[in-house]
Amino acid sequence: MSTVQTETLLETRIADKADVKVDDVRDVFTEYGLPLVVSPARPRSLHVHRLRVAGERTGDVQPGPFDTPLNFTTGLTAMVASNFRGKTSVLELLTWCLRGTPRNEMQKRVRGWLHHVDLDATVAGEPMAFRLDLTDGEITSAVVLAGGDISSLAGVRAPDAGRGITALLRASSSDSYAEQIAGLMLGRMDLQPLVNSFKETSTQTHGWPAYFGSVYLPAGGDKALLGEVTSNGLPGRLLQVFLDLPAAAALTRVKTVHGVRLAEDKARRTAAAAEAAERASERERLEADLAEARKRLSRLLPSSEDDGSLVDLAHDAVRLARALADAQDQWDDASRVFRRARTERQHAAKLVNDVTESATARLLFHGLNPSSCPRCDQEIDDVRRQGERHASTCAVCAREVTGDDEDPQEVTAEAQERLETSTDIEAAAKEALERAEAAVTDLTRRLEAAQKQLRRAQSAADLPARLAAQEDVLRLEGALSVFREPEKPATGDTEAKTIKILAAAADLLEKDSKSAAEALFEEVNQEIVGLATLFGVPSLKSVAIDRSARLRIYPLGSKQEWFTDQTAGARLRLRIAVVIALLRVGRRYGVSTHPGLLLIDSPKSEEMQSADARKLFAELATVAAESDLQVVITTADFDLASATLPADTIRQAEPGASLW
Template sequence: MSDFLEKVASAADATPEVAATILADHGIRESIPSAPAAELRVREVNFSGFKNQNTDQPTDPFNFNWTIPGRVSAIASRGNSAGKTSVIEVIRWLLSGRSSVDNWVFERIQRASVKFLLDEEELAVEVDKDGPRLIGNLSLNGRVIRNFNEKSFESVMEQLMLPRLGLERIDTFQKFPRSERGKITSAGWPLLIDALHVRPSELSNVIGGVAQKAGLLLQVYVSPPWFDTLLQARAVVAISRQASTDRARTSQEEERIRGVETERIRTQLQEARNVLANMKEERASAHELRLAMSRAAMLSDAALRRAAEMQAATLDLETVEEIHLTSRRLLRNIIEREVAGTFFRALTPQACPRCTTVIDDERRTHEADEHICSVCNRPATAQASPSARPQAEAEVSETEKARDKAKSVLERIKVEYDAINEERVRLENRIASLADSESLSQRREQEALVARLEGRLEEREETRRLLALTQNGSTPNEEIRVLSAAQDESEVRVKQSSTLFEELNVEILTLGKRFGISGLTSVKLDRRAHLPVVKEGTKYNFGELPDGDKLRLKVAVVIALLRVGRLHGVRRHPGLLFVDSPGAEEVSTGSLVEMVTALTEIAEELGIQVIISTARLDEMITALDSSLIKSPAPGRTTLW
C-alpha cells in the first residue's frame, strides 16, 4: 500500500481497499514520472489555392512553399497584410487539426501540407480541401499511417501528439456562466498547442489564448509532481459534490423552473404531434409503407412454406409414379403368362422333344384325368387365377388416379408459389419507391422529433421523481470523503514543489531583462498564471503593462518553462515556439533586434525552434541571416 493511499484512507475514515476502489472507479491515479516530450520541429509548409475562387473559372492562383531553416527563422515583410500570420496559423492548423486560420484565407486554400519531426521520426500531413470538406493523410517516414476527413482530423493529430509529448487529455470542472454549477470538460492537443504560440491578439494572458485555461496550461507544461492527480481529483470532487447537491436540492424556485421547462417541452410535443397528425398524404404513405412491409414479410413466410410444400409434393409424386409403374409391370406379366399358357396348352406333342420317346394315347388320357404332364410325367401347372388379372387392372387404375392427383397438387403449389413471388417482387419495388419519397422522409423527421420530445419529457419527469425521493439530502458519503481526501493530499504534495515556481520567476526576470524590458526588477508568477511585476519601482499587473512588454514576458514565460522543466526532468513542452507580432503591437524600434538575438542564443542553448512573424523586414535582416528569412518576392508586397 502506497503512502498516498494510506493517508487518503485515513483522512476519509475508510479502509485502504475501499479507498483504492473508489479512486480507481473515478480514474484518479497516483503521480508517476512521465517520459520527456519529443522535440517537435517544423521542416516545411506548403499551401495553395485561388484568391478569386468565386468566379466561373477561379483566378489568381497562389502557391506558398517554405522550407524552414535553422533554429530561429522568420517570416517578414515591410508592413502588414502580407500573409505572415496566415502562414503560422496554417502550420498550427496542420499540426493540431483545428483551424484558427482567417476565414477568408481558409476558404481559398485547396491544398496544404506540413513536414515535421518528432525526435527522429519524420512525419507529414497532407490535406486536400473543397470548401468545408477535406480529406487528408498522416505519414510516417514516407508511409501513410492514417487517413482522415474534416471530422476526424483533430482526433488523428491528438492521438499522434499527446503520447509522444508525454501529455494526456485534461478533465476539469467548468462552471456555467453566473452559476456555481458546471460540468466536466475535456481538453486535448488543440488547447495544449496554445502554449506554443504567442499572438498579439492574446496578450491579456500570460500563456495561451484562453484566460480560464492559462493557469492550467502553465502547470501542465511545467508539470509539478502530483499535479495530474490533483487535476483529476478536483474535477471528480466538483462533479460529485454537484451531483450530491442536485439530489438534495428541493427549493420551490427550482421546482418552478423545472415545471416551466417541462411545460415548454410538453407544449412543443403537442405542437409536433399536431403537425404529424396533419400530414395526411405523408401519413397515408407511411401507412401504405407499413402495410406493404408487413405484407412482404407475410409473403416471404408464405413463399418459404410453399417451397417446403412443393418439395414434399414432388417427393409424393415420385413415390406414386414408382408404385404405378410397378402395378403396370405386374399386369403385363399376368397377361403374358395367360397368353403363353393358352398357346402351349393348345399343342399336342407326339414325342419327347429331348429323347424322342413316343407319347401315346394312354399318356394323354392320364394327363387329362390325373393332370400329370404327358411329356415329363410331373404334375401339370394349374391355370392362373381368374381373378388375378382383374385385380391387377384395378390396381393400375387406382395408382394412375393417385399419380394424376399428385401431379395436380404439385402444379397447384407451383402456381401459388409463382404468384406469391410475383406479388413479393411488386411489393419490394413499391416499398423502395415509398421509402425514397420526400414526403415520407419529412414524416419520418417529424416522427423523430416527436420521439425526442417524448424522451426529454420522460427524462424530466423521472428526474423530478428522483428528486422527490431524495429531498432530505444526506451529508457527503464515503465516496465524496475519499475523493476530497485525495484532492487535499494531492494539493499538499503539489505545494511542496513550490521551488519550481521560484525558479521560474528567476528565469522570467532574467529573460525579461535580456529581451529588453527596461526597469524590470521583480516578477511573481503564481499557479493561476497571474504575473504581477515591479518595473521602475512601480507594481503592475500583467494586463496593465504595454503590449510590447507583455509580448516579451509571454515569450519569457515559455522559455522559462522549457529551461526549468528540463532542469527538473519534467519536460513536457516540445520546444517549438511561434512568435507572431505584427503592426503596432510589436516591440519598440531597436528592441526587436535585441530580442531576436537573445532568442537565437537561447534556441541554440536549449535546442528549440522559434518561428517569428514580423512586419519589420529591415530590422530582421539585421538580426538574422537572410537565408533564415522568408519574405515577399521582389516586386511583391505579399508572401503568397
C-alpha cells in the same frame, strides 16, 4: 523511489488522512479512473520541417497559380515579408495542419486560394506527413502519413506500402479532419484531455486545440498569459505542459471529480430540504381543509335519532375509500413484481436459446451481463450484442472470447433450470396480481354502492350541500391517506466516504504540487525579470508567477499590478519572457515537457522599439539553440532580421511581394 513505492506511499497517506482503509482509496480512484502514481515527465517533441502551399491567387498582388515550398531550420526561422503578404498565413497553415483548425486570423479570401497544403513534421519522434486538399477554403480530402524517416515522406501524398509509408488517418471534410487530428495528437503527444468542473454540476473537457495554445503564443492584446482562454483554469493547466510539476495532473483531475461530487451532494440535500418544506406545507393545507370540511358536514347532518344511520353510512364510505387506496397500492406493487418476473422469464428463455446455439454464450454464461460499460456508462448497443453471438467477441470490451466449451450440456441444463424457476415465479406473481385486481374491483364496487346509498339516505332539501361536503371530506381523507412523505437525501455512508477520500487526496496533492513548485518558481521569476528587462519592459523590480499561471508584477516605486493590467506591448514581452523562462528552468530540472515548438506572430508590431526587438530576436535564437527549441517568428522589418539572424534562418520575400 520506485513507481510501486510511490503508489503505495500516496494511497497510504490518503487513507491515513481520510481515516479509511487503503482498499477504500483504491476503489474510489479506480471507479473514477484517477491515477495513484505520480508519473515522471514525458518528452513530447514537435518539430516542423517543410511546408508546401499550392493554389491560385486572385486579386492585384501576384495573381495566378503558385506552388511554394518553405523549409524550417532546427532553431529559429524568421518569416520576413511586407504587411499582408502571407507571413501570418504561414503560421495559420502550420496550425491548421497540426491543430486541426486554423485560428480566426486565417482570412476566408486567402483560404479560397488554396488547393494543396503539405506539411512534413516530426511528432513525438515519429515522422509524419500532413496532406490537405481544399476547395473554396474547406478540406475535401486529407490524409496523415507515417514513414520510416522524414526524408522518405518528401513529396509523397499517398500511402506506399513498398516504401513503408502508411496512413494514420483519412478525412473528407474540415470537421472530420479537426476531430481526427485532435485524437491523433493527444495520443501521440501522450496528453490527457483537460477536464474542469462546469457550473459545479458537471465537467467540461478541452482537447488538443486547447493545448496548442502553448505552441502558438497569443497576440499582445490577449489577456491570457498562456493559451487562448482565461477561464476554467486552463492557463494553469497549460503551465503543466511547460513544467510537469509532480502531482499537478492528478491534482486537477481529483479536484474536478471532488468538486462535482460535492456539488451533486449539496444539490441533493438542497432539493430534499425544499421538497420536505413543500410537502409539510401541503400536508398542513390538507389537514386544515379537512377540518373545515368536517365542520361543514357536521352542520348539514340531521340531528334526530331517526337519521342517525346517515352518519354510519358516511363512516362506511370513508372506511371503504381508505381500503380502496390501500388495495390500489397493493395492486401497484403486484404489477411491478409481475413485470419484473416476466422480464426475468423472457431473459431466461433467451439465455436458453443462446447457450443452446452459441458456444460463446456458454463460455460467458456465468459472467456479468451489464447493460452499459462499467467505466464510461455508455450503453452496450445491439451491434456489440450481435458481435458476441456471431463473432465471438465480448460485448463489453470487444475482445475475442476464447476457451474450452467442455460441458455444454451442464450449461444448457442450468439455463433450462433458470427458465423453469423464473416461469414458476412469473406464474405466482401473476396470481398475486389477479388477486389484487379482484380486491380493487370488489372495493370499488362496494364504495360506489355505499356512496349511492348515502346519497339516497339524505333529505332532499340538504342533498346538494351534504353531497358536496361529504365529497370534500372523502376526497381530503383519501388524499391524506395516500400522502407521500418526502424522501431523505440519497447520500449514504458510501457517498460520504467517497467525498472524504477525494477531499483528502486533493489536499495532499495540493501540498505536494505547491512544495515542488516553490523552488522552481523562484528561479522562473528571476529569469522572467532578466528577460523582460532585456526585452524593454521598463522599471521592473520583480514578478511572481503561481501554479494557476497568474503573473503578479512589482514595478519599481509602485504597488503590485497584474499581467492583465499591462499594455499590449508589455504583455507580449512578458509572455515571451515567461515562456523562455519556463523552458530554461524546466530543462534545467528535467521537468520540461513542452513540445519544443513556438509560433510567434510579428512581435515588433506590439509597441516594440527596434533595439528591443533585436534583443528579443537574438535571445530567442540563443534559447532555441541551447534548448533544442524550434521557433517560427514573423516580421515585416527586413533590416531587423538581416541584422540579427544568420542568413540561413531567414525566409524572405521581396519587398511588396508575397511570401508564398
